Amino acid sequence: NLSVKERFLPIFVEIAKSNQAMKNRLIIFLLSLFLFIPSIKAEDKDFKIPNLKEIHKNIRNYNSHLYYPYLIKRFLNNDTTFTLKELRHLYLGYSFQEGYNPYRVNKHPEEIMKLYSQPTHTAAECDTIIDYAIRLLDNFPFDLRQMHLLAYAYKTKGDKEKAQIWTTKMRQLLEAIRSTGDGKSPETAWYVINSTHEYDIINSIGYKADKYVFVEPNYDFIEVSENPDKTEGFYFNVSRMLKEYERKYKEN
Numbered sequence: 100n101l102s103v104k105e106r107f108l109p110i111f112v113e114i115a116k117s118n119q120a121m122k123n124r125l126i127i128f129l130l131s132l133f134l135f136i137p138s139i140k141a142e143d144k145d146f147k148i149p150n151l152k153e154i155h156k157n158i159r160n161y162n163s164h165l166y167y168p169y170l171i172k173r174f175l176n177n178d179t180t181f182t183l184k185e186l187r188h189l190y191l192g193y194s195f196q197e198g199y200n201p202y203r204v205n206k207h208p209e210e211i212m213k214l215y216s217q218p219t220h221t222a223a224e225c226d227t228i229i230d231y232a233i234r235l236l237d238n239f240p241f242d243l244r245q246m247h248l249l250a251y252a253y254k255t256k257g258d259k260e261k262a263q264i265w266t267t268k269m270r271q272l273l274e275a276i277r278s279t280g281d282g283k284s285p286e287t288a289w290y291v292i293n294s295t296h297e298y299d300i301i302n303s304i305g306y307k308a309d310k311y312v313f314v315e316p317n318y319d320f321i322e323v324s325e326n327p328d329k330t331e332g333f334y335f336n337v338s339r340m341l342k343e344y345e346r347k348y349k350e351n
Contacts, residue, residue, distance in 0.1 A: 146280050149191055149290055151339070158192040167192050174271075175240065177264050186275035193241060194292040194339040200347075201292065201340035205235055205242075215248075225252040241272055241292070243299045272296075273303055282333035285318045290336045297321050297335045306330065317341050 158167035170189045173181070181189065193199055207215070211231055214224055229252045232245040246269045254262035277300065279290040291297055297319055298308045310322040314334070322332040 146278050146287070148287070149187060149279050151191065154188055154191050155195050158188055158195060165192075167196065171240070174268070177268070179267050179271075181271055183274065183278055186271050187278060190241065190272055190275040191279075191290060191292065191339065194343060199292070199343055200239075201344050202294070203239055207231075220252070220255055222256050225256050228252045239293070241296075243269055243272060243296060246272075273300065276300055277304075280334075280336070282335070285314060285334050285336075288318055288334035288336040290339070291319075292339055294319070294337070294340070297333075300335075301333060306333075 157163055157165040158170070160166055165185065165188045167188075170185060170192065174189055194201070211227075214220065214228055217224070220228065228248050232242075232249045232252070235245045236242055236249075246265045250262045250265040250269065253259075253265065276289055276291060276296060280287040282289045282300075289297075289300060291300070298321070301308045301321055301323060306323040306326060308321050309324045309332075312320045312322065314320050317336060317338040319335040319337050320332050321335065323330060
């Protein structure tokens with residue numbers, strides 16, 4: 100039997116290439132968007148390793164405030180009153196939904212890539228960025244990069260209220276991920292349901308991703324560039340991604 104790494108290595112490589120290509124074109128622009136979010140060092144955050152079985156049970160309980168259709172409806176309606184427990188169920192619970200695709204890769208049209216590479220944008224260009232971002236978020240509501248872009252575009256247009264809405268959504272999801280671990284070891288890895296979130300988390304706490312390594316049986320290790328803390332990198336638990344990909348797409 101093939102190991103997890105052997106079975107999924109082509110996918111990991113493709114994702115890594117996609118992230119590298121994105122980084123080469125968008126790194127300055129996307130990093131600037133994190134100015135919306137104060138940098139919070141991982142070691143300053145309390146965390147609790149999630150119980151995935153309990154989360155799965157809770158989000159299927161129609162009588163619970165953690166019932167998933169209720170949580171996602173609140174999120175899509177821009178609810179800002181989520182507790183941390185609810186956010187953890189919202190984020191990780193998405194990986195139990197049938198529409199979840201753990202390795203979705205968006206290949207942006209050249210027109211959009213040109214906009215992304217510009218240092219500034221007109222109101223009309225911001226409208227294009229907004230329309231495209233909303234389309235992508237309809238397919239995956241936790242696309243943090245598109246949320247960054249929406250916050251930026253609305254702020255540039257002077258719509259502070261909508262910019263704040265998308266900034267809050269980003270903060271909620273980043274908080275949910277950071278609450279699952281500290282990233283210092285496989286045992287305390289951050290749980291993610293999308294590989295791009297690994298890079299988003301690292302950027303949001305003030306580091307720059309440098310290299311990707313898969314660690315058996317279900318971890319990604321992202322090495323970071325030289326830094327004053329001498330931090331080598333961070334671990335991410337991708338068990339939900341692997342399990343759902345194997346369940347839904349292994350025959351393809």
